[in-house]
């Protein structure tokens with residue numbers, strides 16, 4: 079039996095491959111974006127309580143009312159986005175589920191979608207899965223500043239959407255207000271839409287501010303804002319994310335999410351809703367401070383080892399220049415480094431369409447302090 083053409087276009091995940099290679103040598107896995115940090119107790123307790131109280135059946139396709147309302151309040155206070163929880167918010171199976179449902183609801187085969195490179199590979203895969211066409215606008219380290227001219231050049235008559243992932247994976251890029259305004263101007267002039275991925279919205283460093291595209295004048299009705307709690311509450315396995323969109327788009331996204339996932343896990347939605355209600359600004363501030371410290375420690379080690387990091391402005395990954403590590407490709411270099419240090423990262427090719435990827439590796443820094451310390455020391459020893 080032949081597989082679909084769609085399947086043939088999907089790339090195998092380098093991240094999973096490195097995770098397997100790492101497990102074989104019992105190394106420190108800095109390849110996968112899973113957080114080893116603890117889940118806030120209030121979130122776990124509320125989920126357990128929901129199960130004990132019998133909230134174990136399907137939820138409404140777009141999420142339980144309590145979670146949609148909690149997200150709406152958070153959107154108003156943190157993101158400066160006004161959203162009706164009854165008609166505009168769709169809870170789905172993680173931000174990944176929200177992104178896929180959005181692509182299915184709003185893109186036709188052949189529609190072009192612009193992404194900034196380096197990109198998050200799942201975005202590309204989701205776009206390919208609906209037979210839309212990714213177009214890349216390359217950003218350059220160390221700051222990954224927006225090149226407005228390149229963006230303008232990437233907009234063709236087939237362009238439908240721009241993906242903005244801020245803070246970004248893998249670059250850690252945090253788009254400034256000015257950059258978002260420049261993107262918004264192009265979006266409005268060419269009648270495009272924006273799909274954001276703001277899953278790292280609380281992981282912003284050095285006093286930077288997270289700004290949501292949908293909070294900019296005129297952008298609320300053109301933007302699908304995607305977020306989730308995998309990273310913020312360290313619950314990547316729970317699969318709770320959401321999208322926010324203009325009501326008729328939200329209806330279409332909700333219908334697709336229903337087809338794909340039926341609903342996000344009901345008791346876990348209760349857990350996340352309780353977490354959003356219970357945890358105040360200090361929780362989110364500490365999250366940023368803690369990850370900024372992890373960033374400083376590990377980027378310091380990379381620099382010492384002669385693997386210069388593009389120090390991230392947010393999120394919890396770092397791209398390091400590993401061109402001095404033996405190997406022809408980044409994959410060979412990643413395996414060499416794993417062999418010598420016991421630290422696994424992802425080959426840079428996974429995040430670039432062009433050849434630049436071969437000089438980079440991405441490391442996930444959301445590790446426990448003790449694992450991060452072990453990894454930092456191993457990388458520092460690599461210097462000698």
Ligand SMILES: Cc1ncc(COP(=O)(O)O)c(C=O)c1O
Nearest residue numbers: 111172173174198247306308319
């Ligand atoms: C940019 C980005 N979006 C989405 C996700 C996944 O989010 P979720 O677990 O909510 O599907 C990740 C995880 O690594 C990510 O880096």
